Amino acid sequence: MAALEILQFPCWDDNYGVLIHDPKAGVTASIDAPEESAVREALEGAGLKLSHIFTTHHHHDHVEGHGGLKRETGCKIYGSAQDASRIPGIDVEIEDGDRIAFGSFEVQVLETPGHTRGAVTYYIADAIAPGQGIAFTGDTMFSAGCGRLFEGTPAQMWRSFEKIAALPPSTLIYCGHEYTQANIRFALAVEPGNEALLKRKAEVDALRAQGKPTLPVPLATELETNPFLRVNSPAIRESLGLGADTPPEKVFEELRRRKDTF
Ligand code: ZN
Ligand code: FE
8 A cells, every 4th residue: 555755844933834645646735734835835846736735724824825825726625614714715614524535545534623613633544554644633732732722612622632642542643833842841840750751852852953843743652741631640630739530621621721821
């Protein structure tokens, strides 16, 4: 079975654009189109013609290139039915559980509201190798962190995190922004003794010192290091002053509240 070719590149100050290409079928998708000129340069540099845009959410720093790239390439734009009126150029309205054919691959749609009401995570099984999938979480989950709750409740965002956590641990997670270093500072404040987190910090600091991205990151690493996935950690609960009987979504809510003012 063929593998997807994946190209991640910086946009704006700290966004990432990603192109995925199925060489066998000759299709190319952009995950969001954060910055028109950056996406166009990435396409031209790789000699690819855009056929799809998979939108994670409607915020300007993720859809700025939608209109221009669609006019140039005739690509089809996919996005949440919940946010059809806010996603420029949308052609195909998607919802939870949809499976979109992309060359010889299948793009699975997980509705993950919280950051925005129509936020979507895309999962592609076997994208890199058999048993090795990838996921695009947009601004829902970041490495060691969580997107801001602009349009959802903490309980909703927690359910979105549970959906992502249920993907195979080998899944490589791509996120909308390079926020990892700042997220780790907060994660360490609430779970200072987490060995996996200290190891991840060293790796992330070394990557950033070389100007390299900290993404993608295996879900397995996130499960060991991302406090928002670790609401059952006794150490985190203790830091927050919450007991073993506090429901997970309440721990999540308190974490998000503290991060807002960290
Ligand atoms: Zn956003
Ligand atoms: Fe964003």
